Amino acid sequence: MGICISVASSEIHQAEDCQENIDSNGILRFGSLYSKQGSKGLNQDAAIFYQDYGMESGAFCGVFDGHGKNGHIVSNMVRNRLPTLLLNQKNVLANTKTTADDKNSQWKEACISAFKVMDKEIKLQENLDCSTSGSTGVVVVRQGEDLVIANLGDSRAILGTATENGIKAVQLTTDLKPGLPSEAERIRSCNGRIWDVLNNNQVASIVMEAESEQAAARAVVEAATASWKRKFPSSKVDDCTVVCLFLQNQKEQHHI
Template sequence: MTFWNPLGAITTLCYYLFNLLIPFSTLLKALIFLYIHDSLSIVNVGTTNKEKIKERAVDNMGICGLVSCISSTSFEIQPVDFGNENVVNYDDNNINGNQQVIGSVFSQQGNKGINQDSAILYQGYGVENGVFGGVFDGHGKNGQVVSKFVMNKLPSLLLKYILSLPKITSTKQNVKLVDEESVKNKNFNKWKEACLSSFKVMDKDIKSLEKLDCSCSGTTAVVAIRQDDDLIIANLGDSRAILGRKTEEGVIEAVQLTTDLKPSLPSEAERIKNCDGRVLALKEEPHIQRVWLPHEDVPGLAMSRAFGDFMLKNYGIISKPDVSYHHISPNDQFLVLATDGVWDVLSNDQVVSIVCATNNAAAAAEAVVQASLDAWKQKFPNSKRDDSTVICLFLQ
């Protein structure tokens, strides 16, 4: 329950007065904005797609909101714990439940064991219409722990780094056409710097976790950040992001935004071999290239970049993401992020067709996951099915 707070009202009034009179720094505005958020409404969507709302009160000693908590003494952004849910759909702009649904997230456990996938779709990230979407495919003995840890911490970690940089100018503001490209480049460079820094720190934080062996455990990450019409993609591993874009003929086509970062890529294999790692496939899996230690047939990682997997970090496996930029145009209809449990059995075009046929933002992610389950049964009837996780975000 939320109560009227006189101090919060005064703070809100001061915020708008200051906004009119003095160009305060981005950090100060963020601190005031965070302060007037006196509760969080978090919607967790599990593998059964049943929603449950958890209301969390503000800690009186801190300032909470924006999937982060800023201490009143240290001003250090801390992540909010989303609990044990592996999939989270959180809308900071939709506390009363009366806004249009623009996306969905869904995950289905395979039959290899516990679901090691995690995903978060966070609306209201950074700016009012901003979005953070991320899917994380864990692997190894503790993969599910690593993927959930990254899901919980990475959004606030990215926000921390972007707030520490000079103010970002929206491309929607009135700027001359000759300057528009320069503004986009500056925006992207700031977000790229924030992504590279936060991914590096994220990997160090995983390594520092007590009583958690991540020598052969880790997670992929594909992250999409929307800020107005700017779309930033950060990719680590073999999860994938695609775009559904309308052509001049009115057909929705698939545009792949990321590269699957696997040891089969020549540039990735070269880096690994230059670090004395080995890249080779098993006889029973000739189509899957894996990464091995120089003189031991372990661990056999099927991707070339990941969080964790510290046994291979000296042999070419890195946590540095590929970061790219896309300016959202009116023809860009929707974005899909998914783990390889989907891409191993469905093509980009098939996924786009499924989303178009669904034409429902709330049901699109589940429809893609269900199609991947059916495809697994047809293509690999005798093999164990991988976990499948999808985020679908409609852009118009």
């Protein structure tokens, strides 16, 4: 049981499935979450910061960028359902595997399985046409000293580390963007475009310099929005959503 904050509704939930039992006293202890609607219409982003996920001091962080006519519905479905699917898959595997060496492979298998089940559940919705709608998904799970990363699409996870020479940013996921030849061809065939407004080091620096853990996500979103307007003044600003997970107290931090 943990505290779960969903950005689309700004509600704080305390339930295993993150969908009910609203608790207005929930507080994010080691991170922040912020989403800002762009100028294209309805905010199709959804995000989650689930505290005590799977274990005390565990966490589930996720950002889901919907696209297409029903993208907002898809991204919200994924946000509400994926945390439970993933943990259920992991628990099933933990009960069937026999050695401790299987922990990493269990999480990998659980992530792949949960994403596939989530995709099937969306397609089986009777009143939802998702033929031209969908969502990206980037997930970071903290379990003790371990981080589990999973992604599909071009939402990104970054690890920021404080060093003697400043902030070092390490990209933890691979964007399905034009840098990959097969993805570049797919995007071109669909007349698509890709927007990058802040690089990894800029994001890590903004987070590290934020007034507090709670202010970090909003600081990144506001900086990204301002950068978009400068770089692409004739284009409508996209929705922007950020989740920040601090692995240490900000005053003592080495990793974000």
